[in-house]
Amino acid sequence: MLRLEELRIDMGGGTLDADLSFAPGRRVAVLGPSGAGKSTLLDVIAGFRTPISGRLAWGDRDLTQVPPQARPVSILFQDSNLFPHLDLARNLGLALRPDGRKPGAEEMPRIEGALARVGLEGLARRKPGTLSGGQQSRAALARVLLMARPVLLLDEPFAALGPGLKREMLTVVREVAETLGALTLMVTHDPNDARAFAQDVVLVTDGLVHPPVPVEPFFSVPSKAFREYLGELG
Amino acid sequence: MARSPFAIIAGLTLAALTLGPVAVVLIRAGGLSALAPGDWLALRFTVWQALLSAVLSVALAVPVARALVRQRFPGRAVLVTLMGAPFILPVIVAVMGLIAVFGRAGLVNDVLGGLGLPLVDIYGLHGVLLAHVFFNLPLAVRMLLTGWQAVPGERLRLATSLGLSRAALWRVIDGPVILRVAPGALVVIFVICLTSFAVALTLGGGPRATTVELAIYQAMRFDFDLGRAATLGLIQLALGLGAGILALKVTQTDGFGLGRDRALVRRDGAGWRRWTDGMWIALAGLFLLVPLGAVVLRGLQGLMLLRADTIVAAGHSVAVAGASTVLCMIWAVALANRRGELLALAAITVSPLVLGTGLFLMLRPFVNPFTMALPVTALVNALMGLPFALRIITPQAEALKTDYGRLRASLGLTGWAWLRLIWVPRLRRPLGFAAGLVAALAMGDLGVIALFADPDRATLPLQVYRLMGSYQMEAAAGAALLLLALSLGAFVMLDRGGRLAEA
Numbered sequence: 026m027l028r029l030e031e032l033r034i035d036m037g038g039g040t041l042d043a044d045l046s047f048a049p050g051r052r053v054a055v056l057g058p059s060g061a062g063k064s065t066l067l068d069v070i071a072g073f074r075t076p077i078s079g080r081l082a083w084g085d086r087d088l089t090q091v092p093p094q095a096r097p098v099s100i101l102f103q104d105s106n107l108f109p110h111l112d113l114a115r116n117l118g119l120a121l122r123p124d125g126r127k128p129g130a131e132e133m134p135r136i137e138g139a140l141a142r143v144g145l146e147g148l149a150r151r152k153p154g155t156l157s158g159g160q161q162s163r164a165a166l167a168r169v170l171l172m173a174r175p176v177l178l179l180d181e182p183f184a185a186l187g188p189g190l191k192r193e194m195l196t197v198v199r200e201v202a203e204t205l206g207a208l209t210l211m212v213t214h215d216p217n218d219a220r221a222f223a224q225d226v227v228l229v230t231d232g233l234v235h236p237p238v239p240v241e242p243f244f245s246v247p248s249k250a251f252r253e254y255l256g257e258l259g
Numbered sequence: 260m261a262r263s264p265f266a267i268i269a270g271l272t273l274a275a276l277t278l279g280p281v282a283v284v285l286i287r288a289g290g291l292s293a294l295a296p297g298d299w300l301a302l303r304f305t306v307w308q309a310l311l312s313a314v315l316s317v318a319l320a321v322p323v324a325r326a327l328v329r330q331r332f333p334g335r336a337v338l339v340t341l342m343g344a345p346f347i348l349p350v351i352v353a354v355m356g357l358i359a360v361f362g363r364a365g366l367v368n369d370v371l372g373g374l375g376l377p378l379v380d381i382y383g384l385h386g387v388l389l390a391h392v393f394f395n396l397p398l399a400v401r402m403l404l405t406g407w408q409a410v411p412g413e414r415l416r417l418a419t420s421l422g423l424s425r426a427a428l429w430r431v432i433d434g435p436v437i438l439r440v441a442p443g444a445l446v447v448i449f450v451i452c453l454t455s456f457a458v459a460l461t462l463g464g465g466p467r468a469t470t471v472e473l474a475i476y477q478a479m480r481f482d483f484d485l486g487r488a489a490t491l492g493l494i495q496l497a498l499g500l501g502a503g504i505l506a507l508k509v510t511q512t513d514g515f516g517l518g519r520d521r522a523l524v525r526r527d528g529a530g531w532r533r534w535t536d537g538m539w540i541a542l543a544g545l546f547l548l549v550p551l552g553a554v555v556l557r558g559l560q561g562l563m564l565l566r567a568d569t570i571v572a573a574g575h576s577v578a579v580a581g582a583s584t585v586l587c588m589i590w591a592v593a594l595a596n597r598r599g600e601l602l603a604l605a606a607i608t609v610s611p612l613v614l615g616t617g618l619f620l621m622l623r624p625f626v627n628p629f630t631m632a633l634p635v636t637a638l639v640n641a642l643m644g645l646p647f648a649l650r651i652i653t654p655q656a657e658a659l660k661t662d663y664g665r666l667r668a669s670l671g672l673t674g675w676a677w678l679r680l681i682w683v684p685r686l687r688r689p690l691g692f693a694a695g696l697v698a699a700l701a702m703g704d705l706g707v708i709a710l711f712a713d714p715d716r717a718t719l720p721l722q723v724y725r726l727m728g729s730y731q732m733e734a735a736a737g738a739a740l741l742l743l744a745l746s747l748g749a750f751v752m753l754d755r756g757g758r759l760a761e762a
Contacts, residue, residue, distance in 0.1 A: 071665070071669060072668070073665050073668065092668070092671075093665070093668040093671070094668060094670065094671025095671070098669070099669065100665070100669050102665065102666065105662045105666060106666065108663065108680070108681055108685075110684050110685065111680065115680075119670050119672060119676075119680075120670060123670055123671040123672050123673055123676060124673045124675070124676050125672065125673065125675070125676025125677075125679060125680045126676075172670075
């Protein structure tokens with residue numbers, strides 16, 4: 026269980042409050058207008074930002090002061106998920122060897138296995154620049170597999186992809202999440218992504234992170250806040 | 260790499276190496292009474308020549324820059340690039356070139372003499388001004404060009420579609436650009452000229468054309484009056500601090516004008532303005548290129564006359580430049596963030612001669628300071644190059660941190676892995692450019708070495724100066740050409756190295 030207990034987060038001008046929890050292994054969509062604090066929420070869970078007050082916990086473990094690399098969390102960003110001058114083997118190797126040494130005979134099969142799992146067999150020696158956008162996303166997901174952490178955060182990583190490719194990537198994410206049994210939080214501003222991918226939806230509006238609601242009732246019986254968000258869209 | 264132990268050590272060393280010598284100078288300074296009457300003249304001359312140099316450079320840069328903005332011609336890009344060259348040109352080489360053109364037996368006097376007109380004399384105030392304008396006119400032109408390029412293209416198109424007259428165009432675009440850039444340019448050039456040493460050493464001198472820096476040198480070398488040198492150092496320190504504060508207040512972030520050259524279409528350069536603009540561009544081009552051409556031509560003849568001592572001096576220069584570059588780049592790696600940049604800028608308000616004096620006083624109880632001439636020169640040059648290196652590296656280092664800092668944290672990359680695998684490979688280009696600049700500056704520097712050197716330990720710039728002083732002008736020209744080749748070679752090699760490695 027990932028618990029956000031009376032968290033208050035500085036948004037530079039306003040604050041964001043969160044008091045909710047997520048069950049392990051769930052797939053959750055984080056919806057809300059831009060600037061509401063969706064990415065900020067992920068930054069706090071990943072450890073890139075410290076909340077003003079409150080507590081963050083994974084099971085019995087208090088995470089509030091734990092540095093990012095020691096948290097049970099892996100994250101995919103909007104871009105810059107891979108170092109462009111390193112080949113995929115080196116990029117993925119960093120997940121296994123944070124001291125930056127070349128992946129050895131022990132690690133290479135694991136790296137190649139992870140690449141195969143996301144449909145990138147035999148591309149270990151390619152640099153990210155020679156791959157398509159979809160392949161780059163797959164490579165970043167292969168690294169998530171190697172990190173094997175029980176919480177996966179996705180900060181709109183497929184925003185730049187077309188609708189068909191995006192649906193394909195959501196399937197890969199789903200497979201990766203199920204393989205790891207990881208709790209997955211995905212930020213998006215597109216309700217269709219939420220429908221296609223998530224089991225639960227969390228709405229972030231007006232300085233508040235609303236508690237998760239299962240997808241079905243979320244869309245069939247929309248809350249007042251969600252109706253306002255849709256109204257904003259047009 | 261904020262606040263890593265490495266950065267803290269680097270910052271503390273930097274502070275100790277600048278504040279230490281300053282403290283020693285302060286302790287040793289015997290009070291203002293120890294000043295000779297000539298020293299007050301030196302102070303007045305320093306401020307006066309810096310002021311005149313700044314005003315002349317900027318005033319002449321305005322028509323040149325405006326001509327470059329509104330005219331297109333083949334070779335324009337090369338000329339704009341050349342405007343950046345004086346930065347890495349050794350002062351002594353430029354002085355040789357200016358003497359070849361404006362000196363007693365130079366081209367200009369040949370023409371004037373042929374016409375029966377009075378000859379010009381390059382030594383004294385106007386020689387100092389000539390050299391300062393030679394170095395700083397291109398700097399002012401580049402700063403102004405950057406200012407003009409910052410004008411949004413839409414505004415220019417709007418002005419054209421409104422059919423604004425030339426006067427109106429001046430009022431809404433050109434006037435504001437000049438007003439915005441000129442104060443910063445004036446202050447930057449004023450500050451640069453305040454610490455002028457090599458120019459004053461070669462073209463000035465005498466009671467009427469001595470800068471404070473030169474007076475420090477004379478007090479040390481000729482009178483061996485350490486107390487007076489320290490007091491003069493104190494005055495130079497106050498000048499530098501005052502000017503530094505002034506510069507911080509007036510200049511904007513693009514202070515050094517290392518701008519891109521974006522195309523900007525203007526239609527107001529037609530008609531007779533093509534001719535006046537052409538004249539300005541030609542004059543500026545000649546003023547910059549003829550002296551350099553003269554150095555090359557005379558130097559080619561002089562290369563035959565290079566003796567062993569000049570070759571040894573060249574070896575010293577290469578070693579000093581190498582050591583300065585390595586030291587400076589280590590500092591730059593540790594301090595490539597905004598705080599580090601401020602620290603480095605604060606460090607250069609202390610002039611090289613003040614640092615040199617302080618280090619001399621610090622070393623004297625332990626060793627013969629003259630034996631330390633080369634290491635001290637390397638150290639001081641590394642310090643002087645650091646702000647430029649940081650100015651080049653920091654923006655891209657900060658961008659790298661913004662792009663990949665979170666990924667680094669999430670992977671838990673060690674500092675060493677980050678530096679070796681990500682930081683250096685991603686920043687090859689700015690690192691190469693900065694290293695090239697520092698190497699060229701160190702190679703051509705004629706400052707603190709003059710304070711320390713004995714006959715056995717000259718660098719190449721000092722050797723050129725000594726050859727000039729003993730009227731071996733041919734040999735001096737040959738040595739100057741060698742120095743020019745070494746400086747440019749070091750710059751091109753390191754800059755290219757960074758670019759190639761990136762590909």
